[in-house]
Amino acid sequence: MSSSPMSSHAIVVGAGLAGLVAAAELVAAGKTVTILEQEPEASFGGQAWWSFGGLFLVDSPEQRRMGIRDSFELARQDWFGSAGFDRAEDNWPRQWAEAYLQFAAEEKRAWLRERGVGFFPVVGWAERGGYTATEHGNSVPRFHITWGTGPGILAPFIAAVREGVEKGLVSLRFRHRVDELILEGGAVVGARGAVLADDDAERGGPSNRDVVGDFEARGQATIVTSGGIGGNHDLVRQQWPKRMGEPPKHLLSGVPAHVDGRMLSITEQAGAHLINGDRMWHYVEGITNYAPVWPQHGIRILPGPSSIWLDATGHRLPVPLFPGFDTLGTLEHIVSTGYDYSWFVLTQAIIEKEFALSGSEQNPDLTGKSIRELLKQRLGKGATGPVEAFKEKGVDFVVADTLEQLLRGMQELAPDVPIDAALVREQIEARDRELANDFSKDSQINAIRQARRYRGDKLIRVASPHRILDPKAGPLIGVKLHILTRKSLGGIETDLSGRALDPSGVAVPGLYAAGEASGFGGGGMHGYRSLEGTFLGGCLFSGRTAGRSAASLA
Numbered sequence: 001m002s003s004s005p006m007s008s009h010a011i012v013v014g015a016g017l018a019g020l021v022a023a024a025e026l027v028a029a030g031k032t033v034t035i036l037e038q039e040p041e042a043s044f045g046g047q048a049w050w051s052f053g054g055l056f057l058v059d060s061p062e063q064r065r066m067g068i069r070d071s072f073e074l075a076r077q078d079w080f081g082s083a084g085f086d087r088a089e090d091n092w093p094r095q096w097a098e099a100y101l102q103f104a105a106e107e108k109r110a111w112l113r114e115r116g117v118g119f120f121p122v123v124g125w126a127e128r129g130g131y132t133a134t135e136h137g138n139s140v141p142r143f144h145i146t147w148g149t150g151p152g153i154l155a156p157f158i159a160a161v162r163e164g165v166e167k168g169l170v171s172l173r174f175r176h177r178v179d180e181l182i183l184e185g186g187a188v189v190g191a192r193g194a195v196l197a198d199d200d201a202e203r204g205g206p207s208n209r210d211v212v213g214d215f216e217a218r219g220q221a222t223i224v225t226s227g228g229i230g231g232n233h234d235l236v237r238q239q240w241p242k243r244m245g246e247p248p249k250h251l252l253s254g255v256p257a258h259v260d261g262r263m264l265s266i267t268e269q270a271g272a273h274l275i276n277g278d279r280m281w282h283y284v285e286g287i288t289n290y291a292p293v294w295p296q297h298g299i300r301i302l303p304g305p306s307s308i309w310l311d312a313t314g315h316r317l318p319v320p321l322f323p324g325f326d327t328l329g330t331l332e333h334i335v336s337t338g339y340d341y342s343w344f345v346l347t348q349a350i351i352e353k354e355f356a357l358s359g360s361e362q363n364p365d366l367t368g369k370s371i372r373e374l375l376k377q378r379l380g381k382g383a384t385g386p387v388e389a390f391k392e393k394g395v396d397f398v399v400a401d402t403l404e405q406l407l408r409g410m411q412e413l414a415p416d417v418p419i420d421a422a423l424v425r426e427q428i429e430a431r432d433r434e435l436a437n438d439f440s441k442d443s444q445i446n447a448i449r450q451a452r453r454y455r456g457d458k459l460i461r462v463a464s465p466h467r468i469l470d471p472k473a474g475p476l477i478g479v480k481l482h483i484l485t486r487k488s489l490g491g492i493e494t495d496l497s498g499r500a501l502d503p504s505g506v507a508v509p510g511l512y513a514a515g516e517a518s519g520f521g522g523g524g525m526h527g528y529r530s531l532e533g534t535f536l537g538g539c540l541f542s543g544r545t546a547g548r549s550a551a552s553l554a
Contacts, residue, residue, distance in 0.1 A: 006171060006217040008032035010550045011191055012225060013178050013263060015039075016046025017154060017536060018515025018543035019225035023170060024160035025547025033170050034217045035161070036191060038177040039258055042203045045154045047227065047255055047516075048536060050204065052302070052358045053146030053153055053366070054124065055112075056533035058105035060144065062123050066456050068140050072105040075142070082127075082136040083527025089275045095496055096522035096542075100534075103541050112540075115156035118147035120366060122456040126532035127327065128305075130320025130447070136529050137326065141456060143533045149360040149367040153536055175199070176215055178263060181222060181270035187509035188270055190218035204256040204293045221510055221550035224272075224500070225543065226263035228488030228516040229280075230255040231294070236485055241278040244332045248340035252286040252298025254358075254486040264517060267492055271508045272500040276490025276524035281535075284330045284342065285323070286484025290393040298484040299362060299390070304354025304462045305448050307346040307479075308428060312339035314420040316427050319443045323354075328529055331483065339417060342481045343410060345428065347473040351391065352383045353463040362386040391477070398478040403428065403469065410478045432467040487535055488516055493523035498546030512550055514542035521545075 010026050012019045015037035026033045037044070057063070058075040079101060085094050109119075123144055129137015146152045164170035179193040195213035229235045233251050240247035268274050286298040303323035310316055311334065321330045323344070334342050346354075357363070363386070365373035382388065391397050398409035407421045434440040438449075448465050452458040466473045492500050492513035499507040500518075519525060520538025 006034050006173075006215065008034040008171065008217070008219045009553070010034075010221040010223060011036060011217050011219040012223045013191060014046065014225040014227060014515070014517070015044055015172070016225060016227060016515060016539070017048035017157065018539040019223070020045070020154065020157040020161055021540055021543030022223050022225060022514055022547030022550070023164065024157045025544055026551050027160055027164035027169050029551035031169070031551050033164065034219065035170065035172050036176040036178055036193070036217060037174050038196065039174065040199050040201055040207055041174045042201065043256070045151070045158060047259065048150045048154050048539065050359050050361065051150035051536060052363065053149035053360065053536070054126070054143045054533040055146060055537050056104050056142050056531060057109050057144045058101070058142065060109055060123070062119055062121055062144055063141065065121065066123050066141070068123065070140050070142065072101060074139055075105060076101050077134065078137065078139050078531060081134045082529040082531055084529065085527045087276075089493070089523065090527065092493055092495060092501070092522035093276070093519065093524040093527065096525035097527070099496060100521060100525055100538065100541050104537060108537065108540070117153060117156065120145040120147055122460060124461070125451070125454065125457060126324065127530070128325045130322065130325045136329070138531050141454060142531070145366060147366065148369050149363055150536070151360055151367060152369070173215070178266065181266060181511070182216070182218070183270055188222050188511040190216065191222060192216045202293065206257055206294060220553045221512055223498070223512040223514060223546050223550055224263060224267050224492065224517050225513070225515045226517050227259045228491065229259070229261035229264070230485040230487060231257045231259035232261050233485065235261050236280065239277045239280065241280070245335045248335060248483050250340045250482065251296070252288065252482045252484045253294060253296045254283065254286065254298055254300060254484045256294040261488070264491065267500065267511070267513065267517070270511060271502045272511060272513070273493040273503045273523070274491065275493045276519060279489035279524055279526070279528055281327070281487040281489055281530050282331060283327060283484040283486055284334055284481060286482040287390060287394055287396045287479065288482065290390065290395065298482060300358040300484055301479070301481070302356040302358050303344070304350070304457070305444065305451050306350045306354055306463050306465075307344040308431065308468060310343040310345060310424065311337045312341055312343070312414065312417045313337070314424040317342070320447070322444050322447055334483070340483055341414070344479040344481060345406070345424070345468065346477050346479070347466070347468055347470070348475055348477065349466060349473040350463045351387060351477055354461060355383060355387045357386050357390065396480040396482070400476050401474060403476060406476045406478050410480070413480050428468050432469055435465055435467055487530070489519055489526045489528070489530070490524040491517050491519035494518045494521065496545070497549040498542060499549065512546040514546040515539040518542055
């Protein structure tokens with residue numbers, strides 16, 4: 001069944017954060033917008049809804065109140081030291097990185113505050129690096145948690161789009177799957193595709209692909225904001241970077257299955273240039289969700305720095321691959337061992353102070369904006385409720401009173417790979433001896449003590465240094481950690497207006513891209529590595545840029 005052609009000033013493909021921000025900008029300019037979204041309305045807002053809501057800001061009031069001295073120059077040093085831009089196709093990604101850093105240091109916070117977005121007062125320290133000043137990592141804490149997490153970031157843009165619907169400026173079309181971008185005279189003038197059957201799938205859950213009709217939507221601008229490839233493990237393995245060895249055989253998914261990269265190839269067929277496909281961001285602290293929403297659903301542990309990190313056979317990971325220091329460096333090392341998992345060994349004292357779980361649904365206190373619940377969860381006795389639930393119900397957790405019992409339980413979770421129990425005991429006892437003094441040659445212990453010099457870490461994030469085998473800190477806990485897919489760092493090459501470029505570097509008339517589909521700007525503004533808090537921020541900035549650019553078309 002064919003519907004009559006839809007017409008508007010702009011078409012937005014994808015109703016995630018970048019698409020909603022672009023649409024909100026178009027509505028603010030008085031332009032008409034058609035939003036095409038493959039999934040049911042329950043998934044309105046896309047991946048951002050599930051996020052922890054972390055945002056990268058530079059020299060913010062929150063940082064200054066925590067005693068942090070940050071600057072644009074320091075943030076730029078960290079960004080470019082992490083990005084490692086080294087390709088000819090990094091021209092536009094470099095420029096996007098510069099523009100985004102200016103945004104994060106100047107207008108970003110005020111722009112969000114004007115829309116009612118607030119921030120948790122304690123700034124987090126993600127991706128600490130552990131190398132020299134010019135290499136990977138954040139020199140200072142910059143991870144600002146949104147009050148309301150992912151839903152809190154989405155709220156003002158969803159409201160703007162809903163208001164646009166009421167004013168007759170926005171047409172929201174769920175279950176509209178784009179199969180083709182319409183090319184006429186070398187310009188993209190809209191999109192065609194299939195209307196899918198209604199589906200009552202829960203947010204993020206699998207939905208049917210039953211075709212009940214087709215559609216055509218036309219506009220002066222078409223903005224692709226369809227996300228990346230993290231839900232498509234075959235494509236992740238196909239694009240896996242050779243520098244990281246063979247792709248893992250077992251992966252968990254940190255994003256729904258419909259985040260499959262399908263729209264990227266459709267956009268490429270319309271003339272767009274895809275770059276940096278081998279740059280990607282996957283986590284190494286994934287645990288199996290005991291209540292999965294999508295296939296192979298994993299949750300990421302956001303760890304403090306104290307857990308002992310072992311490879312599959314029981315060898316301690318090398319310096320500086322401590323929890324929370326270098327995501328991709330740790331990923332590369334784990335893959336090099338020939339196994340696709342690793343272990344945390346820790347104590348109850350560590351899990352209570354240092355474990356958080358990524359995601360809006362795993363942080364009901366922050367998501368629900370409940371100060372009472374936040375004080376109870378973060379400053380009260382015991383781990384947070386969601387962490388304790390995973391410890392009790394999760395298949396990747398082992399709890400024991402003695403190291404022998406713990407290692408037997410860990411071996412039962414991985415029966416095919418012998419864990420060297422004697423080596424594990426030797427390493428833990430050696431590490432514990434280093435705590436007899438206030439100084440040490442153990443780099444991880446020194447890192448823990450350094451972290452606690454930051455007021456935010458000492459308050460709610462980093463446990464007091466203690467012996468792992470101290471019974472008073474127990475019980476002992478082992479956690480089997482899986483590789484968790486998350487973000488594409490490459491994508492559709494765009495200029496600083498968000499216009500999609502062809503392989504020769506010329507803008508494809510009428511075609512724009514934003515969000516993860518564009519590598520968060522330019523086809524990969526992060527380069528090889530992220531500093532965290534920059535994925536949602538990249539969606540905000542690139543969506544705003546593309547929306548304003550498309551609105552300026554006569």
